[in-house]
Amino acid sequence: MEHAGRHKIEIDGVSKIFRKNGKDVTALQETSLGIERGRFVSIIGPSGCGKSTLFNIIAGLVPPSTGRVLADGANIVGKTGHVGYMLQKDMLLPWRTILDNIVLGMEIRGVPRRQAVERALPLMERYGLKGFDRHYPKELSGGMRQRAALLRTLLYDRDVILLDEPFGALDAQTRITMQNWLLQLWADFGKTVLFVTHDIDEAIYLSDDIYVFTARPGRIKTKVTVNMERPRKQEDLTSPAFMELKNHLLKLLAVEQRTAQDEEKIS
Ligand SMILES: Nc1ncnc2c1ncn2[C@@H]1O[C@H](COP(=O)(O)OP(=O)(O)O)[C@@H](O)[C@H]1O
Numbered sequence: 001m002e003h004a005g006r007h008k009i010e011i012d013g014v015s016k017i018f019r020k021n022g023k024d025v026t027a028l029q030e031t032s033l034g035i036e037r038g039r040f041v042s043i044i045g046p047s048g049c050g051k052s053t054l055f056n057i058i059a060g061l062v063p064p065s066t067g068r069v070l071a072d073g074a075n076i077v078g079k080t081g082h083v084g085y086m087l088q089k090d091m092l093l094p095w096r097t098i099l100d101n102i103v104l105g106m107e108i109r110g111v112p113r114r115q116a117v118e119r120a121l122p123l124m125e126r127y128g129l130k131g132f133d134r135h136y137p138k139e140l141s142g143g144m145r146q147r148a149a150l151l152r153t154l155l156y157d158r159d160v161i162l163l164d165e166p167f168g169a170l171d172a173q174t175r176i177t178m179q180n181w182l183l184q185l186w187a188d189f190g191k192t193v194l195f196v197t198h199d200i201d202e203a204i205y206l207s208d209d210i211y212v213f214t215a216r217p218g219r220i221k222t223k224v225t226v227n228m229e230r231p232r233k234q235e236d237l238t239s240p241a242f243m244e245l246k247n248h249l250l251k252l253l254a255v256e257q258r259t260a261q262d263e264e265k266i267s
């Protein structure tokens, strides 16, 4: 059923208060945002401002204290299985081969094994994992493992994908390769992507929209739209428009980092 509204995902007054050692800790202040179908949207903000908490809520893994999450207009609060989600600490299962890791999402959804493998193998080939189907995660480089984890998330076959700092642990060169690879994947599959990063260059290079969150407890401080042509090119990273946007975001974030540090000193 096609939803009449223009938002693929709508976050409506979502907040989260955790109870920790008998004290209430606000992880996320009331947050509302709408994400249009097919957009690539990033969230940046200081550590601890509630980015992962928001993702956990969207994925239905953590109940919000207030608010709703709508997917195609239907409330999905507390329901898993509506979005593909690559957690910040995403791990491939070490006892499964790369192929068996990649088909896991389809396995969970009940896709027959043969069919799952038939879908996975050409994608592994296209996305640089050819010949590694029978290898185990520890035998692969960090970049390859991340590609496998991303393919697994993708093959879970949801319209919306949440990626929480997926490239945070990679070296600079691998990271750039992975960013281009992700953009290719996004263009090929037409997914709606929500992406958390602490890397401003990465946010600009990849995104249509960037939400800047305040220091803890987080809320939306600003939304910035990146008006750069697609497909994005390496040269874009040094263009005047890119630099201007980067400086703008750096200033916004610097204020929030300071707030976060001050808070740490006080508590
Ligand atoms: N399960 C939990 N119980 C208690 N506090 C939590 C829990 N998960 C997150 N928090 C707290 O909520 C805040 C936001 O965390 P998180 O969403 O992980 O931030 P981010 O991803 O932006 O770094 C932090 O102060 C964190 O300690």
Ligand SMILES: [Mg+2]
Residues within 6 Å of the ligand: 051, 052, 053, 088, 164
């Ligand atoms: Mg996080």
